[in-house]
Amino acid sequence: MANFEGDHVAVQRMAHEYSQQAEFLRQKLKSIKNQTQQVQSGVDRWTGPASFAYVLQRETLENHLDRMVLACEQFATTLRQVAERLYGLQSLRDTLKNLERAADRERNFDHGFNQPDDQKDYSRYFQLMAECEHYRTLIAQYEHQYETEAETAFSTIKLMIPKVHGLTQYVQSVGTYLFDSNHKPVLARLDFASGRVGRDRVEYLNEAIRMNQVAVKYYKAHPEQTGPNGESAEQMIQQAKALIKEARKQGGTYGVPILFMHGLSGGIGTFSKMVDEMGGFSTIYSVSKSGEMLEPVQGENDSPEHPCIQFVFQDGAMTFDKQTEFYKQMMEQLKKDYDTDTVMVISHSMGGVVTTKYIEETGGDDISRFVTLGSPIRGSDLDDAAQDALQNTPIVNIFIQLGDVFYPAVENLSSDSKETKQIYTDRGNFNSDIEVLSGYGLAKGRYGDGVVLPESATALKDFAGEGMFHSIVYPEADHSGLHESDQAIADVLKFILFGEIASHEPKP
Numbered sequence: 001m002a003n004f005e006g007d008h009v010a011v012q013r014m015a016h017e018y019s020q021q022a023e024f025l026r027q028k029l030k031s032i033k034n035q036t037q038q039v040q041s042g043v044d045r046w047t048g049p050a051s052f053a054y055v056l057q058r059e060t061l062e063n064h065l066d067r068m069v070l071a072c073e074q075f076a077t078t079l080r081q082v083a084e085r086l087y088g089l090q091s092l093r094d095t096l097k098n099l100e101r102a103a104d105r106e107r108n109f110d111h112g113f114n115q116p117d118d119q120k121d122y123s124r125y126f127q128l129m130a131e132c133e134h135y136r137t138l139i140a141q142y143e144h145q146y147e148t149e150a151e152t153a154f155s156t157i158k159l160m161i162p163k164v165h166g167l168t169q170y171v172q173s174v175g176t177y178l179f180d181s182n183h184k185p186v187l188a189r190l191d192f193a194s195g196r197v198g199r200d201r202v203e204y205l206n207e208a209i210r211m212n213q214v215a216v217k218y219y220k221a222h223p224e225q226t227g228p229n230g231e232s233a234e235q236m237i238q239q240a241k242a243l244i245k246e247a248r249k250q251g252g253t254y255g256v257p258i259l260f261m262h263g264l265s266g267g268i269g270t271f272s273k274m275v276d277e278m279g280g281f282s283t284i285y286s287v288s289k290s291g292e293m294l295e296p297v298q299g300e301n302d303s304p305e306h307p308c309i310q311f312v313f314q315d316g317a318m319t320f321d322k323q324t325e326f327y328k329q330m331m332e333q334l335k336k337d338y339d340t341d342t343v344m345v346i347s348h349s350m351g352g353v354v355t356t357k358y359i360e361e362t363g364g365d366d367i368s369r370f371v372t373l374g375s376p377i378r379g380s381d382l383d384d385a386a387q388d389a390l391q392n393t394p395i396v397n398i399f400i401q402l403g404d405v406f407y408p409a410v411e412n413l414s415s416d417s418k419e420t421k422q423i424y425t426d427r428g429n430f431n432s433d434i435e436v437l438s439g440y441g442l443a444k445g446r447y448g449d450g451v452v453l454p455e456s457a458t459a460l461k462d463f464a465g466e467g468m469f470h471s472i473v474y475p476e477a478d479h480s481g482l483h484e485s486d487q488a489i490a491d492v493l494k495f496i497l498f499g500e501i502a503s504h505e506p507k508p
Contacts, residue, residue, distance in 0.1 A: 008086035009083075015075075015079035016208065019076040187211075187215055205247040209244050209254040249342065253497055260346050267314075293330070345371065359429075371438075436469045
């Protein structure tokens with residue numbers, strides 16, 4: 001190899017196919033063993049030389065299949081490792097490209113306005129250039145290391161092939177299944193998703209999404225081509241898109257936008273810390289104070305893996321009904337812009353309430369996972385004793401002082417408001433297929449996070465389907481700090497990306 005480069009998706013695709021074949025063979029092996037057991041048991045069991053010959057032949061076949069399963073699994077593992085290396089290197093190269101762009105902008109920026117060149121501050125530019133050089137060195141080191149690893153890995157594969165009788169022909173048949181005689185990609189089915197759980201299931205589905213995206217791109221670029229059974233390019237594209245949609249519906253997250261929804265008086269900065277963990281925002285959709293949809297603002301994150309989206313309402317006083325109507329419009333625009341039918345939502349405070357209302361009114365088929373952080377699903381009023389005890393608590397005072405500015409929204413949030421009661425009444429309309437995680441703070445003890453009581457923050461347990469609701473408590477977090485907690489950020493992203501629940505989840 002002259003350079004460690006390549007399409008990690010294509011390599012991942014091949015690894016996925018070998019995994020599928022291993023699973024297929026494993027099921028065949030299980031079936032053969034069951035048949036053999038039936039022949040040897042019961043009143044009608046075989047006896048004598050014929051039975052012995054049959055069982056011996058079956059044992060030979062089982063041993064053969066065992067070795068083939070092992071070989072396929074090792075093929076898949078080796079190819080996945082190569083794909084991970086390719087992806088990691090591409091990420092480093094992308095980072096270097098972004099740093100080089102930033103350095104160019106910094107170099108062309110007039111740091112000292114009309115000051116002489118020798119008095120301008122170019123420290124940031126030199127810092128960026130140093131980072132660029134660091135990444136160039138790092139990339140060169142990894143290219144050499146990974147090239148050596150890849151050569152060893154592929155040599156191992158070559159040595160494995162003759163060890164299993166007939167495996168060479170079998171591998172060739174798998175290759176034909178991956179690509180037809182003209183090397184056109186075929187579609188990745190979801191046949192073996194059932195039975196997988198957690199991260200393993202998500203990664204399996206993500207592989208299928210990537211592979212079918214390869215097929216979509218190929219047939220869009222080659223409309224004259226046909227599928228393996230004579231399908232038109234357009235038919236192949238539609239089939240691939242249907243498989244992508246189904247994979248995302250079943251829990252795949254690759255390419256699924258993550259929507260961040262702020263709360264009362266929140267804005268662009270609400271989720272900045274969490275979004276930085278994901279590489280920054282991709283697109284921001286906003287509604288002006290005058291109630292007009294603004295042009296979307298593109299962010300620095302152009303990764304196709306997990307686009308980060310934000311809905312921003314510049315008017316904090318906007319009622320639930322108005323926010324929900326704009327939410328619907330922005331959601332449609334988001335799905336169109338990112339060519340997706342599925343979105344995952346992370347919300348803080350009132351953002352979780354508005355999202356709940358959106359789900360109830362639309363059916364929520366476009367939301368797969370939903371996170372609420374300190375969301376007052378049943379309102380945010382504290383009882384008199386709590387208000388007396390917290391009258392000197394800054395967050396509560398701020399909340400009260402904002403009453404005049406945000407009165408309509410605050411009134412909606414009241415536990416006695418018609419809007420809050422209606423949301424709870426309509427809980428039967430909540431989509432039971434949406435997996436929900438609700439985080440809540442206990443910085444103020446039995447008064448929750450100082451604004452929202454625990455029973456209100458976890459009320460979605462009465463909405464979600466069986467086994468689809470989870471909650472996590474953060475004893476030190478108050479309302480305004482909950483979404484900035486390092487632990488909460490780690491837990492939320494683990495849930496959103498892999499469907500995993502933090503081990504410190506409290507017992508119900």
